[in-house]
Amino acid sequence: MSARLRNTISKLLPPVTALIILVTVWQIVCSICEIPKYMLPSPGDVIGAFEKDWQLMLSHARVTLTETFIGLFFGILIGFLTAVIMDKFSIVHKMIYPLIVISQTIPTVAIAPLLVIWLGYEMLPKIILIVLVVFFPIAISLLEGFSSVDHDTIRLMQSMGAREHQIFRYVKLPNSLGHFFSSLKISVSYAVVSAVVSEWIGGTEGLGCYMTRVRKSFSSDKMFAVIIFISVISLLLIWLTNVLQHLCMPWEKINHNRSKKT
Numbered sequence: 001m002s003a004r005l006r007n008t009i010s011k012l013l014p015p016v017t018a019l020i021i022l023v024t025v026w027q028i029v030c031s032i033c034e035i036p037k038y039m040l041p042s043p044g045d046v047i048g049a050f051e052k053d054w055q056l057m058l059s060h061a062r063v064t065l066t067e068t069f070i071g072l073f074f075g076i077l078i079g080f081l082t083a084v085i086m087d088k089f090s091i092v093h094k095m096i097y098p099l100i101v102i103s104q105t106i107p108t109v110a111i112a113p114l115l116v117i118w119l120g121y122e123m124l125p126k127i128i129l130i131v132l133v134v135f136f137p138i139a140i141s142l143l144e145g146f147s148s149v150d151h152d153t154i155r156l157m158q159s160m161g162a163r164e165h166q167i168f169r170y171v172k173l174p175n176s177l178g179h180f181f182s183s184l185k186i187s188v189s190y191a192v193v194s195a196v197v198s199e200w201i202g203g204t205e206g207l208g209c210y211m212t213r214v215r216k217s218f219s220s221d222k223m224f225a226v227i228i229f230i231s232v233i234s235l236l237l238i239w240l241t242n243v244l245q246h247l248c249m250p251w252e253k254i255n256h257n258r259s260k261k262t
Contacts, residue, residue, distance in 0.1 A: 023043050026042070026043055027042055027043050027044070030042035030043075037220065037221065038218050038220050039220065040220070041220050041221035041224055045221040045224075046221050046224045046225050046228065047225075048221065049219070049221035049222045049224070049225040050225040050228075050229070053222060053225070056210070057207070057210065057225070057226060057229055059205075060205060060206050060207045060209065060210045061207055061229070061233065063123075063205040063206040063207075064192070064195045064196065064199065064206045064207045064208070064233075065233070066123070067123055067126045067127055067130060067195045067198075067206070068130060068188075068191045068192050068195050068237075070123075070127050070130075071126070071127045071128075071129070071130025071131050071133075071134060071191055071194070071195065072130065072134055072187065072188065072191050074127070074131045075130060075131040075132075075133070075134025075135045075138060075187065075191070076134065076135075076138050076184070076187075078131060078135045078139075079134065079135035079136070079137075079138030079139035079142065080138065080139075080142060082096065082100075082135065082139040083138070083139045083140075083142035083143040083146065084142075084146075084168075086139070086143055087143060087146040087147065087172075093143075100136060100139065100140070103132070103136070104136050108129060108132070108133060108194055108197055108198075109197060109201075111129060111132065112125070112129055112197060112198045112200075112201040112202075113201050113202070115128055115129055115198070116198075116201050116202035121202045121203050121204065125198060125202070126194075126195055126198040126199065126203070126206075129194050129195075129197075129198045130191045130194045130195055130198075133187075133190045133191065133194045134187045134190060134191055134194075137183040137186050137187050137190075138180070138183050138184070138187060140183070141176075141179040141180055141182060141183035142176050142179060142180055142183075144176075144179055145172070145175055145176025145177070145178070145179035145180065146172045146175075146176055148175065148179075149171055149172050149175045153171055154167055154171060157170070157171060177245075177248060177249050178249065181241060181244070181245040181248075181249070184241050185238050185241050185242070188234065188237040188238055188241055189234045189237070189238060192230060192233055192234045192237065193230075193234075195207075195208065196208040196211065196230060199211075199212075200212055207226055207229070207230055210226055211223060211226050211227075214226065
């Protein structure tokens with residue numbers, strides 16, 4: 001067995017074991033206590049509900065993921081531009097930073113109904129809500145990455161005649177990638193949740209709409225199935241973010257291997 005395979009197994013074994021124990025206890029409790037299905041469905045009921053409605057869930061998931069990816073794209077873009085402008089102009093930083101912080105104290109559940117009233121029941125209000133949720137961690141993390149650059153490195157670049165955009169490209173941007181991907185892992189899960197919440201408030205398609213319908217019909221097995229489905233989607237997006245991070249930051253793996261050897 002290769003070292004890489006052993007490392008993968010050692011990472012996956014504890015969470016998989018915990019998950020198996022949790023599902024087993026769940027099934028035992030449902031069987032022994034004879035809890036009504038509408039209160040707490042068994043794992044078997046949830047699997048059956050997913051098998052029955054998986055095509056319908058996939059159809060709704062396409063809408064939710066479309067909103068998520070569009071919102072993520074514009075949220076990352078706006079967050080990046082905001083961080084760059086705040087890093088370049090200190091007066092803009094002083095003006096905008098408090099407003100950004102204040103904007104995050106407003107619950108998304110309170111914003112969503114207003115966006116629906118102003119913009120209707122289509123995809124636009126959902127995308128705007130995702131953008132509002134995503135851009136904050138992206139902007140703040142990138143700004144922290146830009147400001148944490150070693151000043152001696154910047155002075156060295158300046159002494160060699162480097163211009164401001166070159167310093168940004170070769171020093172500040174690579175230094176901020178770790179901060180960016182850390183915030184992106186948070187943002188992708190927030191984006192999915194925001195899309196679902198906005199679909200609760202108003203909409204005709206999406207996993208949030210599906211959840212509203214099964215909740216009104218007291219189909220707890222389908223409710224559990226879609227909750228687990230949403231969690232799996234979020235975990236897959238986080239995994240894809242990790243893959244992208246390894247591709248964009250290959251030096252991290254090299255440094256990690258060197259530190260293990262030493």
